Amino acid sequence: MNVELVEFYPFEVSARRPRLLGYADVRVEKILIRGVKLYESRHGGYFISMPDYNPEKKRALVEIEDRELLEKIRRLVVDYYKENIASL
Numbered sequence: 001m002n003v004e005l006v007e008f009y010p011f012e013v014s015a016r017r018p019r020l021l022g023y024a025d026v027r028v029e030k031i032l033i034r035g036v037k038l039y040e041s042r043h044g045g046y047f048i049s050m051p052d053y054n055p056e057k058k059r060a061l062v063e064i065e066d067r068e069l070l071e072k073i074r075r076l077v078v079d080y081y082k083e084n085i086a087s088l
Helices: 067-085
Strands: 003-010 019-028 031-040 046-049
Touching: 003 067, 019 067, 031 067, 046 067
Parallel strands: none
Antiparallel strands: 003 019, 019 031, 031 046
16 A cells, blocks of 8 residues: 655644654545644654544544554654654
């Protein structure tokens, strides 16, 4: 399955952990997922959170049930952050 990072938006809200590091837009085949959140955990690792339902824009909740696909998305977002943002 083809997974690509469309855009990454760096965004830090606090120094407390877990802390939000940014948002990403990810394309999986012909599906665009906007607002994947990247967090840094208390132990220094990284994890992602899929976007929630937005009642104002009437956008749906995204849930990835395939663990392999979820790991591909996580790896793509984390690798981009480490290579392009964290080194600044």
